[in-house]
Amino acid sequence: ARPIVAIVGRPNVGKSTLFNRIVGGRVAIVEGVPGVTRDRLYQDADWNGRKFTLVDTGGLDYREDGQIISNVRKQAELAISEADVVLFVVDAREGPTGTDGDVAAILRRTDKPVILAANKVEEFHKPNELYEFYRLGLGDPLPVSAAQGMNTGELLDEIVLNL
Ligand code: GDP
Ligand code: MG
Known part of the structure; x- marks a missing residue:
């Protein structure tokens, strides 16, 4: 299996923008989709022939403050x-x-x-x-x-x- 690289961070710092930049626009991100599993987006990527799977953590970012943290x-x-x-x-x-x-x-x-x-x-x-x-x-x-x-x-x- 490919190694996994997971992007984490608080809402609005640019995680999804970075994800899209790295995977080269091969996926469109639908934000605010509820549910823990669908909240995580996996996409294969590679850099100079080194392959890995990139994970974006999104969706649930957009709830009220206590929930966000x-x-x-x-x-x-x-x-x-x-x-x-x-x-x-x-x-x-x-x-x-x-x-x-x-x-x-x-x-x-x-x-x-x-x-x-x-x-x-x-x-x-x-x-x-x-x-x-x-x-x-x-x-x-x-x-x-x-x-x-x-x-x-x-x-x-x-x-x-x-x-
Ligand atoms: P996420 O919530 O961490 O996934 O953040 P997003 O990727 O959705 O980006 C949140 C906001 O920051 C959007 O308005 C982006 O356009 C903006 N943003 C993302 N990356 C950059 C960057 O490198 N520079 C600037 N100036 N804005 C950025
Ligand atoms: Mg995001």
């Missing part, structure tokens, strides 16, 4: 159990939030590789905002722009290096 936690637990590599996406423009901290606390407990992607970085001359993410305790944040495709090649290099 517990779902993000649940998705993080699920990612740890099923994935070979966890891709944790945060929003560089907003900085680390309490929910990011909750997810990070869960991800710090696994021995599996966790890659921290700081999304929505379209201006590389402003690196200061990235420093805040070191407090999540997951190593270096990798700046990317899923929307613009900036640095996503470097992110994929990092992913396949950890497969």
